[in-house]
Amino acid sequence: MTKPTILRAAELPASTLAELDALFTVLHLPEDEAQIPAFLQRHGAAVTGLALRKTVVDRAMLDALPALEIIASYSAGLDNVDLEAVHARGILVRNSSNILARDVANTAIGLLLAVTRDMVRADAFVRDGSWAGGATYPLGRSVVGMTVGVVGLGAIGMEVASRLQALGAKVAYTGPRPKPVDLPYHASIVDLAAECDAIVLTCPLTEATHHAVDARVLQALGPQGYLINIARGPVVDEDALVAVLGQNGIAGAGLDVFEHEPQVPKALLEHPHVVLTPHLGSGTEETRQAMADNVVDVLAEHFGLRGPRQVPGKAGH
Incomplete structure (x- = not known):
């Protein structure tokens, strides 16, 4: 079965990157903003999911991602996303507010x-x-x-x-x-x-x-x-x-x-x-990993690749 193609526009833990690579064909958004338009012109049509953090998702980016179905945000805030345009196109948006x-x-x-x-x-x-x-x-x-x-x-x-x-x-x-x-x-x-x-x-x-x-x-x-x-x-x-x-x-x-x-x-x-303090509200090892896990889970569940993550219980519970 062909893996769904997702675009990674977020820095994520190494274990999370490995999970994404196992489940999806992962494209990495260039860090150099000048390279992004050409990159999206070449690869954007194949992208169906977006792993996001701070990258601005405006109408121009959405136009370059015509097959996009879902945005999984590593953060709680969505002020970098044109939600009106996203919703008008029927794209799902999931963030990490409950986790953090x-x-x-x-x-x-x-x-x-x-x-x-x-x-x-x-x-x-x-x-x-x-x-x-x-x-x-x-x-x-x-x-x-x-x-x-x-x-x-x-x-x-x-x-x-x-x-x-x-x-x-x-x-x-x-x-x-x-x-x-x-x-x-x-x-x-x-x-x-x-x-x-x-x-x-x-x-x-x-x-x-x-x-x-x-x-x-x-x-x-x-x-x-x-x-x-x-x-x-x-x-x-x-x-x-x-x-x-x-x-x-x-x-x-x-x-x-x-x-x-x-x-x-x-x-x-x-x-x-x-x-x-330096914007460290969610800045614990445990919560940042849970936020990254959520990105994988949201994308995997949307594309029917697996159900919710099974978190091992503590001994005696």
Whole structure:
């Protein structure tokens, strides 16, 4: 039987590449963007599946892949995909949001605790001898009893909400529409921010959410409020955030994503009440492998090559 042809536009673990090679005829998208049009002109008509991460999938690429049936994304975000064009052509899209949700949620909680308890500077306080020298470290803020707003109550947002409740926080949320959950709903981010001590961004990047967190939202959050972003950088108007932080307009921020990453504004790098991480929300060995496994499984199941992956159970279970 002839193997289906897939186009790999993602860096994947070696074990995953071996699995793909065993199941499919795999074409590798050139890293040099200048070579891509000619490559697609030669090979695009044969491609029926796409293993994707950051490559932009626009109408021009779709035109070059007329037989494409399915896109399997290694990531949760699909802001690099023209979803309207994809859906119009009947192409299936599958991402990894359910798989990475728990580790990304853990990252959000880590950032919230780091910024409210000032853990980065507290670490330096111990290392530089200040504690041993008799100095007293300032008190932080408690998440217990805080009202924390979740922006986007999808798979990641639900995981964040459950963790916040376990920590003793009260949770509210906003999104395009109310969901069947027992949590207070606010129709706008401004209204949510005005009622919360912190907001956690977990929403996808779309035209509607681009710069959704602007000066109005930050002003509503206020000088005692915290911003946590593990969504996408451009959900936040970074210039507005820099300006508000410079005026002590919010208490602090924990940021895993940035508007023009990996470039980060100097004002954020130098601000004492901002905790920064390098887009590592899903960055654990276990979750990245599970995400890669999902790419293989989604493609294999679509083409009828095998059923769901059998994960061995632990002894005694």
